[in-house]
Amino acid sequence: MPHLMNTYNRQPVAFTHGEGCRLFDEQGRSYLDALAGVAVNTLGHAHPRLVAALTEQVGRLIHASNIYRIREQETLSDRLAQLAGMDEVFFCNSGCEANEAAIKLARLFGHGKGIDNPAVIVMEHAFHGRTLATLSATGSRKVQAGFEPLVSGFVRVPFDDLAAVEQVAANNPNVVAILFEPIQGEGGVNLAHREYVRALRRICDQRNWLLMVDEVQCGIGRTGVWFAHQHSGIRPDVMTLAKGLGGGVPIGACLTAGPAAGLFKPGNHGSTFGGNPLACVAALTTLDVVEHDGLMARATALGAAIRGGLREALDGVAGVVEVRGDGLMIGIELDRPCGDLVNRAREAGLLINVTADCVVRLLPPLVLSDAEARQMVDVLGPLIRGFLGA
Numbered sequence: 203m204p205h206l207m208n209t210y211n212r213q214p215v216a217f218t219h220g221e222g223c224r225l226f227d228e229q230g231r232s233y234l235d236a237l238a239g240v241a242v243n244t245l246g247h248a249h250p251r252l253v254a255a256l257t258e259q260v261g262r263l264i265h266a267s268n269i270y271r272i273r274e275q276e277t278l279s280d281r282l283a284q285l286a287g288m289d290e291v292f293f294c295n296s297g298c299e300a301n302e303a304a305i306k307l308a309r310l311f312g313h314g315k316g317i318d319n320p321a322v323i324v325m326e327h328a329f330h331g332r333t334l335a336t337l338s339a340t341g342s343r344k345v346q347a348g349f350e351p352l353v354s355g356f357v358r359v360p361f362d363d364l365a366a367v368e369q370v371a372a373n374n375p376n377v378v379a380i381l382f383e384p385i386q387g388e389g390g391v392n393l394a395h396r397e398y399v400r401a402l403r404r405i406c407d408q409r410n411w412l413l414m415v416d417e418v419q420c421g422i423g424r425t426g427v428w429f430a431h432q433h434s435g436i437r438p439d440v441m442t443l444a445k446g447l448g449g450g451v452p453i454g455a456c457l458t459a460g461p462a463a464g465l466f467k468p469g470n471h472g473s474t475f476g477g478n479p480l481a482c483v484a485a486l487t488t489l490d491v492v493e494h495d496g497l498m499a500r501a502t503a504l505g506a507a508i509r510g511g512l513r514e515a516l517d518g519v520a521g522v523v524e525v526r527g528d529g530l531m532i533g534i535e536l537d538r539p540c541g542d543l544v545n546r547a548r549e550a551g552l553l554i555n556v557t558a559d560c561v562v563r564l565l566p567p568l569v570l571s572d573a574e575a576r577q578m579v580d581v582l583g584p585l586i587r588g589f590l591g592a
């Protein structure tokens with residue numbers, strides 16, 4: 203056995219290479235990838251433009267240090283700020299780090315307002331990462347158990363429930379920010395209503411709180427807009443990104459606007475690897491291809507087709523609670539735990555995931571073809587029916 207810590211229940215398969223939305227294992231078997239490394243491989247595998255850009259950059263400069271100017275990072279910060287309508291960007295390497303930066307910003311902001319014990323409102327079923335602060339912000343006992351004492355300063359409310367936020371607002375003078383996912387990923391592909399997102403924006407404006415959106419999973423074009431909160435027509439004060447940003451190369455980002463901008467000063471925060479030239483070229487190229495190839499419009503159309511196809515295939519099947527999602531972030535909720543579907547699908551040549559025990563989750567690359575989308579439905583429909591004994 204390899205000397206790996208036992209942190210994952212790994213499936214009995216290893217991949218040697220990929221192309222587009224296909225992965226190939228050590229036996230040469232091919233799989234349709236409907237998971238994209240959990241929303242990471244935006245451009246699928248071995249995308250020619252990403253391969254060329256990275257190869258060129260590797261031969262020139264992989265890493266210098268954030269103690270010097272990094273031109274690729276400056277360009278990427280301009281690009282992200284423009285796409286999001288935000289002011290500043292801090293680069294790191296992962297989603298949890300991006301959220302750590304957001305939580306630190308909220309605390310700095312609170313102390314600036316004279317609040318000694320600043321608190322952040324977070325949601326039930328949220329997932330923000332596995333560092334101590336982000337697992338404390340996460341709404342899952344499974345993620346937290348055994349790691350107590352948790353980091354303090356989080357107030358939890360039910361997701362998509364405005365009255366609960368208003369109640370905290372009325373009673374807790376320490377609150378300085380709200381942190382939430384516009385679409386909860388790990389929590390089961392749960393969509394916040396657009397009016398709810400707009401109402402959170404209004405509450406934050408009225409109370410002088412920071413509105414902080416975690417777009418680590420739902421961002422980067424997956425729901426048909428660059429960032430899922432843009433469906434609601436609001437601008438957050440803090441936004442976190444990772445996963446799909448680098449198309450597979452690790453990079454995370456924390457963006458700020460308005461009252462959240464300018465809070466960090468030299469010495470407050472940092473990262474050795476964050477935003478190195480290689481990672482920034484990966485992100486710049488990923489963003490370019492998403493825009494140039496119209497992949498956001500594709501995500502909208504393909505998502506609607508897949509959801510429609512699945513609804514049709516599963517129509518009237520007892521045990522199917524709901525087919526939901528936005529763009530290429532899709533959940534099929536069943537009325538029972540369905541982890542075994544992951545194995546059955548893999549054996550049928552399809553890579554999927556089950557989250558929150560009962561929700562089949564699809565997060566395919568944005569370069570999915572129409573035929574591949576149909577194939578996903580054609581494989582998954584009968585598999586789910588069979589699993590439910592329909």
Ligand SMILES: Cc1ncc(COP(=O)(O)O)c(C=O)c1O
Binds near residue numbers: 445
């Ligand atoms: C919404 C969200 N935030 C944060 C994270 C943590 O990201 P990472 O695993 O890169 O630390 C995840 C990972 O699944 C996520 O889905």
